[in-house]
Amino acid sequence: MPMVAPERRRRVTISDVARHAGVSKAAVSKVIRNDYGVSDAMRDRVQRSIAELGYRPQAAARALRGRAYTIGVLMQHIGIPFYAEIVTGLVDELAASDYQAIMIQGGTHDKTEKRAIDALIDRQVDGILMIAPLAGRSHLEQVAREIPTLVLGRHDRSPAYDSIVDDDRVGSELVMEHLIGLGHRRIAHITFDKAHGQAADRTPRIRAETYERVMREHGLAGEIAVVATSYTEEGGYRGAQELLSRTPRPTAIFAGADEAALGVLAALHEVGLSVPDDVSVAGYDNTKLAAHPRIALTTVNQDGVVMGRTAGRLLLERIEGRTSAAHFSVIPSLVVRGSTAAPR
Amino acid sequence: MPMVAPERRRRVTISDVARHAGVSKAAVSKVIRNDYGVSDAMRDRVQRSIAELGYRPQAAARALRGRAYTIGVLMQHIGIPFYAEIVTGLVDELAASDYQAIMIQGGTHDKTEKRAIDALIDRQVDGILMIAPLAGRSHLEQVAREIPTLVLGRHDRSPAYDSIVDDDRVGSELVMEHLIGLGHRRIAHITFDKAHGQAADRTPRIRAETYERVMREHGLAGEIAVVATSYTEEGGYRGAQELLSRTPRPTAIFAGADEAALGVLAALHEVGLSVPDDVSVAGYDNTKLAAHPRIALTTVNQDGVVMGRTAGRLLLERIEGRTSAAHFSVIPSLVVRGSTAAPR
DNA sequence: AGGAAAACGTGTACCGGTCTACGACGCTCC
DNA sequence: GGAGCGTCGTAGACCGGTACACGTTTTCCT
Numbered sequence: 242m243p244m245v246a247p248e249r250r251r252r253v254t255i256s257d258v259a260r261h262a263g264v265s266k267a268a269v270s271k272v273i274r275n276d277y278g279v280s281d282a283m284r285d286r287v288q289r290s291i292a293e294l295g296y297r298p299q300a301a302a303r304a305l306r307g308r309a310y311t312i313g314v315l316m317q318h319i320g321i322p323f324y325a326e327i328v329t330g331l332v333d334e335l336a337a338s339d340y341q342a343i344m345i346q347g348g349t350h351d352k353t354e355k356r357a358i359d360a361l362i363d364r365q366v367d368g369i370l371m372i373a374p375l376a377g378r379s380h381l382e383q384v385a386r387e388i389p390t391l392v393l394g395r396h397d398r399s400p401a402y403d404s405i406v407d408d409d410r411v412g413s414e415l416v417m418e419h420l421i422g423l424g425h426r427r428i429a430h431i432t433f434d435k436a437h438g439q440a441a442d443r444t445p446r447i448r449a450e451t452y453e454r455v456m457r458e459h460g461l462a463g464e465i466a467v468v469a470t471s472y473t474e475e476g477g478y479r480g481a482q483e484l485l486s487r488t489p490r491p492t493a494i495f496a497g498a499d500e501a502a503l504g505v506l507a508a509l510h511e512v513g514l515s516v517p518d519d520v521s522v523a524g525y526d527n528t529k530l531a532a533h534p535r536i537a538l539t540t541v542n543q544d545g546v547v548m549g550r551t552a553g554r555l556l557l558e559r560i561e562g563r564t565s566a567a568h569f570s571v572i573p574s575l576v577v578r579g580s581t582a583a584p585r
Numbered sequence: 586m587p588m589v590a591p592e593r594r595r596r597v598t599i600s601d602v603a604r605h606a607g608v609s610k611a612a613v614s615k616v617i618r619n620d621y622g623v624s625d626a627m628r629d630r631v632q633r634s635i636a637e638l639g640y641r642p643q644a645a646a647r648a649l650r651g652r653a654y655t656i657g658v659l660m661q662h663i664g665i666p667f668y669a670e671i672v673t674g675l676v677d678e679l680a681a682s683d684y685q686a687i688m689i690q691g692g693t694h695d696k697t698e699k700r701a702i703d704a705l706i707d708r709q710v711d712g713i714l715m716i717a718p719l720a721g722r723s724h725l726e727q728v729a730r731e732i733p734t735l736v737l738g739r740h741d742r743s744p745a746y747d748s749i750v751d752d753d754r755v756g757s758e759l760v761m762e763h764l765i766g767l768g769h770r771r772i773a774h775i776t777f778d779k780a781h782g783q784a785a786d787r788t789p790r791i792r793a794e795t796y797e798r799v800m801r802e803h804g805l806a807g808e809i810a811v812v813a814t815s816y817t818e819e820g821g822y823r824g825a826q827e828l829l830s831r832t833p834r835p836t837a838i839f840a841g842a843d844e845a846a847l848g849v850l851a852a853l854h855e856v857g858l859s860v861p862d863d864v865s866v867a868g869y870d871n872t873k874l875a876a877h878p879r880i881a882l883t884t885v886n887q888d889g890v891v892m893g894r895t896a897g898r899l900l901l902e903r904i905e906g907r908t909s910a911a912h913f914s915v916i917p918s919l920v921v922r923g924s925t926a927a928p929r
Numbered sequence: 930a931g932g933a934a935a936a937c938g939t940g941t942a943c944c945g946g947t948c949t950a951c952g953a954c955g956c957t958c959c
Numbered sequence: 960g961g962a963g964c965g966t967c968g969t970a971g972a973c974c975g976g977t978a979c980a981c982g983t984t985t986t987c988c989t
Contacts, residue, residue: 265939278937300708301648302975305944320669341704344688360685364644507878534851535879609969646945649974
């Protein structure tokens with residue numbers, strides 16, 4: 242039995258396959274890429290050799306001349322459950338193709354994000370999915386000129402790139418109609434203020450405007466109460482403190498994001514107010530924590546998996562050559578849980 | 586003013602820089618890589634040209650001959666907060682270097698994980714950080730022979746790769762001493778059973794064994810009660826149901842993971858038992874949910890950021906040529922919150 | 930029947946870097 | 960003054976793929 246020493250075996254290359262199959266490198270390349278001009282017999286032979294030698298093409302070499310078969314995903318931070326859902330959808334969609342998704346963290350500053358985007362470009366990814374990027378529109382367009390780009394979660398569409406966005410108007414209406422339907426009138430809203438961090442996007446404004454509009458439509462213009470902090474647990478906490486100090490205090494709080502809603506819950510817990518008996522609370526995003534029985538937050542669900550799948554499909558289309566821009570708006574749904582009830 | 590059309594500008598290459606600076610490609614390459622044999626004057630000139638042209642080297646071309654300046658991070662799923670912490674540490678450590686971290690999802694099956702690992706290898710990453718991989722030890726060693734590898738979160742060390750692991754013995758002791766110190770005697774444990782999914786690692790066993798050992802050391806051998814489900818919310822839920830059906834029911838439950846502890850809380854909530862008055866609950870991992878006031882779970886904290894930083898440092902060392910294996914064991918700490926108290 | 934187009938394979942330039950070998954230059958030291 | 964040596968810089972091979980041009984054979988259409 243020929244015992245081969247496993248020490249530092251040189252990687253199998255396309256030339257090895259070509260030699261083994263008795264054909265040219267170019268032929269092997271064609272077979273791999275399902276390119277035009279390959280007979281069945283040739284394909285069989287080459288594929289047998291590939292399998293036998295355990296050959297896998299080297300991405301760097303491919304990238305240099307053709308494609309890298311890689312989709313880059315940019316996000317601020319990987320620990321965000323909603324982003325994970327999107328990635329799940331994307332990976333799912335790409336599974337059938339030869340493309341692989343890689344994720345990169347952009348962080349919370351323009352500068353670090355730019356470095357991350359550059360890193361993706363330098364690695365010649367074939368497409369970029371940017372989830373809620375911080376970069377300004379002109380920078381996004383500039384990137385899109387070089388690489389097929391899809392921006393997810395931002396309302397400023399552009400002909401240069403595709404976009405997918407949650408219909409925040411619909412989602413906010415769902416929350417508000419739900420609360421008003423329960424009989425609430427003193428409904429407050431916590432929104433995001435630019436002063437508390439970068440928000441390159443209109444999302445918070447849309448949610449806040451919809452809140453105000455629905456209030457007015459129900460003759461509750463006089464009850465409008467908006468606090469601007471940030472879409473974080475701490476922001477929600479501070480916002481709730483502020484709202485609870487007012488008299489009469491609101492009977493319901495619609496936080497613009499689940500993270501903030503968690504802060505609201507914490508603040509209520511601290512002062513001994515019960516949810517939903519004393520105050521109803523609703524969020525937006527349906528993060529994983531929201532579902533836990535001890536939290537049970539009424540919120541708005543955006544189907545991240547569907548968004549991710551759609552993103553994958555659109556990116557592959559772009560890579561295949563589509564030049565017109567596509568813009569999707571995903572309709573969210575309301576998830577009613579224990580944190581909302583009729584006011585006492 | 587010469588107005589240059591921005592349409593499809595060809596990317597700046599090393600040759601462009603060389604021409605612009607009036608030197609050879611090799612000289613530019615040396616400057617970029619801080620290689621030996623470059624005079625100060627030369628460095629200045631080249632760097633000025635690089636800045637002026639906005640040149641950035643193309644990773645694929647570098648990878649083909651040298652390095653890709655990329656660290657690949659493999660994880661089952663990106664939405665896990667503890668993993669995100671690790672990545673934060675890693676990114677932090679790499680920030681000073683020229684290396685970039687990219688993440689890839691391995692999923693929960695051997696097969697998908699293998700595909701992800703192959704993808705990283707094919708992209709010629711210079712080092713791989715595997716967070717709690719599913720793959721068998723021999724497969725890990727095989728990968729490590731090709732690429733500097735660090736395995737995080739697994740107890741089976743190997744001379745072929747570096748490893749970082751939480752000292753689960755110490756962590757479990759902290760929990761148990763805490764509970765016993767409060768006066769608990771009927772303490773139950775929920776562990777992970779292979780039947781409920783792949784666990785290529787000994788972590789659950791170590792936690793369970795430590796639980797049993799500490800019980801015996803305190804003369805509580807007769808009170809030992811272990812339920813084997815899984816380290817998931819659902820597993821904790823089922824485990825708690827089982828434990829609560831016993832009489833007398835335990836006064837404290839040590840879940841082997843926070844996820845499971847959340848399930849325990851849900852189960853207790855359902856049957857109307859209060860925490861910590863009726864039952865104390867402790868977890869392990871200090872996930873983000875554990876900290877929320879409505880959850881307030883006593884748990885064990887592993888410093889993911891430190892682990893990530895260490896991982897980065899070790900990988901860079903390996904890439905620089907270290908051949909001996911390094912193994913780190915990180916000492917965890919107890920975080921006491923409201924879910925544990927003296928038994929009534 | 931005749932010509933165009935499609936089918937199939939090969940050879941080779943090329944992508945953008947890195948690495949090796951080597952030559953030119955300036956300096957020191959007998 | 961020339962040998963010896965370290966420094967600086969260049970030319971050109973090379974990495975592993977893909978794209979393109981090209982030649983021959985087969986198929987299709989009128």
